[in-house]
Amino acid sequence: MSSQTARSNLMALPAIAWLGLFMIVPCLIVFAYAFLTRGLYGGVEYTLTSENFARVFDPLYAKIFLTSVRIAGLATLFAILIAYPAAYAICLAPKRMQPILLFFAVLPFWSNYLIRTYAWIVLLNREGLINNLLRWLGYDGEPLSLLYSEGAVIVGLVYNYLPFVILAIYSSLSRLNGDLIEASRDLGAGRVRTFLRVTLPLTMPGVAAGGVFIFVLSIGNFVTPALLGGGRFQMIGNLVYDQFLTANDWPFGAALGMVLIAVMIGLLLLQARASARFSGETAEAKHG
Amino acid sequence: MTEPLSIPVLSVDRVVKHFGKTIAVDGISLDIRENEFFALLGPSGCGKTTLLRMIAGFEVPDSGSIHLGDRDITREAPDKRPLNLMFQSYALFPHMTVWQNLAYGLEMERLPRGEIASRVDDMLKTTDLVALSARKPAELSGGQKQRVALARALIKRPKVLLLDEPLGALDKKLREKMQLELKRLQHEVGITFIIVTHDQEEALVMADRIAVLRDGHILQCGTPQDIYERPANRFVAGFIGMMNFIEGEIGSDALFRAAGQALVCDMHGLKRSAPAVLAVRPEHILLRPEGSGVAGTVVDVAYHGLDRQLYVKTALSQAPLQVRVAAAGPEEAAARTGASVSLGFDAAACRLFQE
Numbered sequence: 001m002s003s004q005t006a007r008s009n010l011m012a013l014p015a016i017a018w019l020g021l022f023m024i025v026p027c028l029i030v031f032a033y034a035f036l037t038r039g040l041y042g043g044v045e046y047t048l049t050s051e052n053f054a055r056v057f058d059p060l061y062a063k064i065f066l067t068s069v070r071i072a073g074l075a076t077l078f079a080i081l082i083a084y085p086a087a088y089a090i091c092l093a094p095k096r097m098q099p100i101l102l103f104f105a106v107l108p109f110w111s112n113y114l115i116r117t118y119a120w121i122v123l124l125n126r127e128g129l130i131n132n133l134l135r136w137l138g139y140d141g142e143p144l145s146l147l148y149s150e151g152a153v154i155v156g157l158v159y160n161y162l163p164f165v166i167l168a169i170y171s172s173l174s175r176l177n178g179d180l181i182e183a184s185r186d187l188g189a190g191r192v193r194t195f196l197r198v199t200l201p202l203t204m205p206g207v208a209a210g211g212v213f214i215f216v217l218s219i220g221n222f223v224t225p226a227l228l229g230g231g232r233f234q235m236i237g238n239l240v241y242d243q244f245l246t247a248n249d250w251p252f253g254a255a256l257g258m259v260l261i262a263v264m265i266g267l268l269l270l271q272a273r274a275s276a277r278f279s280g281e282t283a284e285a286k287h288g
Numbered sequence: 289m290t291e292p293l294s295i296p297v298l299s300v301d302r303v304v305k306h307f308g309k310t311i312a313v314d315g316i317s318l319d320i321r322e323n324e325f326f327a328l329l330g331p332s333g334c335g336k337t338t339l340l341r342m343i344a345g346f347e348v349p350d351s352g353s354i355h356l357g358d359r360d361i362t363r364e365a366p367d368k369r370p371l372n373l374m375f376q377s378y379a380l381f382p383h384m385t386v387w388q389n390l391a392y393g394l395e396m397e398r399l400p401r402g403e404i405a406s407r408v409d410d411m412l413k414t415t416d417l418v419a420l421s422a423r424k425p426a427e428l429s430g431g432q433k434q435r436v437a438l439a440r441a442l443i444k445r446p447k448v449l450l451l452d453e454p455l456g457a458l459d460k461k462l463r464e465k466m467q468l469e470l471k472r473l474q475h476e477v478g479i480t481f482i483i484v485t486h487d488q489e490e491a492l493v494m495a496d497r498i499a500v501l502r503d504g505h506i507l508q509c510g511t512p513q514d515i516y517e518r519p520a521n522r523f524v525a526g527f528i529g530m531m532n533f534i535e536g537e538i539g540s541d542a543l544f545r546a547a548g549q550a551l552v553c554d555m556h557g558l559k560r561s562a563p564a565v566l567a568v569r570p571e572h573i574l575l576r577p578e579g580s581g582v583a584g585t586v587v588d589v590a591y592h593g594l595d596r597q598l599y600v601k602t603a604l605s606q607a608p609l610q611v612r613v614a615a616a617g618p619e620e621a622a623a624r625t626g627a628s629v630s631l632g633f634d635a636a637a638c639r640l641f642q643e
Binding site: 177179180182183184185186187188189190193197198201202 | 344345346365366367372373375377379380381382383392393396397440441444
């Protein structure tokens with residue numbers, strides 16, 4: 001090892017220590033808990049068992065897992081459908097306007113997550129802004145129950161994580177070599193075919209990065225489903241929360257958490273591999 | 289001068305293009321003939337690339353028109369024009385193999401699969417790329433990428449092929465080889481080539497005709513020989529090849545005088561009793577017997593193998609005159625720093641310019 005790498009390793013030491021102490025050690029503790037037996041009033045008894053993992057695949061809990069996947073998946077899909085055109089529009093703006101537009105896209109993110117989520121309660125409830133607006137427009141039926149639905153949870157998740165997705169797709173789009181688009185047009189492709197055959201495939205790393213980001217944060221989320229789902233739509237995050245704080249079943253909560261982490265790590269690895277494959281190519285294209 | 293008459297395949301008529309307040313192309317007109325190898329030559333910022341991009345359809349002129357044969361393509365979308373551009377950056381699709389890059393343009397024409405495959409395979413053979421067909425652009429060398437970019441544009445069988453600094457990214461050896469290669473290929477496929485370059489040597493070697501551009505104007509348009517031997521103005525004279533400039537005056541007696549020396553020149557169309565600049569190439573300055581010409585001292589010698597370039601300080605100009613002499617032969621004695629020499633001018637090859 002050269003002295004150069006030895007020195008840069010030293011510089012990473014505080015970060016490594018931080019991650020080790022507050023991330024890896026707690027994860028290992030939770031991992032260990034997942035194989036122990038529940039204590040009567042919380043905590044654990046030191047008797048080894050694999051029963052907790054067996055319970056994760058119980059149909060009751062598997063269903064919650066599937067609901068979580070569906071909600072996170074839909075949130076991811078809608079976020080990408082909204083973020084892609086937004087990022088594209090920002091890229092088309094004059095160069096000096098782009099940082100300003102990005103700033104506005106990310107602006108909501110600088111306010112508190114809870115406040116932003118509560119704001120949706122104000123908008124969506126039976127006496128809320130949307131129902132009032134509908135009444136003002138002449139709708140005189142029952143007020144719509146928009147809140148405490150799967151839709152409300154998805155709206156909340158999309159809203160909260162959209163800035164990340166826009167940023168990820170923007171960074172990929174802005175690095176795309178404009179000559180490639182012109183080359184495609186020159187070779188006889190119209191705007192639509194150019195987008196489908198050149199722009200979209202070459203910006204997939206950004207779409208994947210943003211998509212995995214919102215999916216991973218959504219599937220483990222418990223605040224948004226708790227507030228906007230009204231407890232009626234349990235997601236994995238709520239289930240884990242319940243096991244630790246209500247049901248006093250720490251080992252089962254730990255097992256659920258481990259499965260969730262395994263899913264997330266799997267997705268992140270897939271995304272990292274995909275973007276490594278693509279980024280080599282886009283870097284090459286820029287330098288010709 | 290007699291030139292073969294033929295219908296222009298592409299004509300550019302009084303085209304103007306502004307970017308904001310700056311004018312990039314200022315009323316350029318050009319007729320380009322069938323099977324011609326035409327070069328747009330000029331320093332960076334002269335408007336040559338903008339003109340090429342307007343022909344390709346990536347910029348729309350503010351005024352003027354561009355016709356391909358008798359079809360007005362001024363405002364036509366780039367994908368509808370039967371001409372293709374080879375990009376300076378090559379712009380190969382990084383997510384596609386060489387084969388897929390070549391097939392792309394044909395797929396856009398919605399040709400049958402069988403025809404696409406046979407045309408791609410033919411083109412791979414023509415451009416010697418068969419062995420690389422499964423590679424992606426990242427796995428190619430600069431020269432290979434250049435060939436793929438050329439093949440991808442040619443496979444569409446365009447009426448006109450536009451090339452934006454096609455050899456700019458290659459090293460000197462490969463560039464010289466590719467200059468001849470491009471010329472050969474152009475003969476073979478019988479397609480009109482319009483090349484943009486800032487390299488005057490490249491233009492002289494490859495082109496049938498050259499347009500020299502500056503500040504959005506065409507300064508001169510003609511064969512390489514025309515432009516080299518009969519430059520239309522001082523800029524063209526200085527831009528193409530090596531040139532010595534001598535500031536002086538045309539007297540009322542129609543002689544050019546500089547530092548007490550008089551020279552008989554072609555005075556056609558020039559004002560008498562007015563300042564003028566004499567332009568003479570290094571190969572048109574001759575070493576004369578002592579005492580019979582302009583006296584000077586050799587201040588530097590550059591050996592080029594076939595010949596030597598002498599830098600001779602005289603009373604005629606501030607900068608030393610460049611004089612080209614054979615590397616071997618009677619001139620060898622003069623080819624050392626500090627030698628006193630006498631210079632004579634080949635009057636027939638001298639050009640005079642007035643502002």
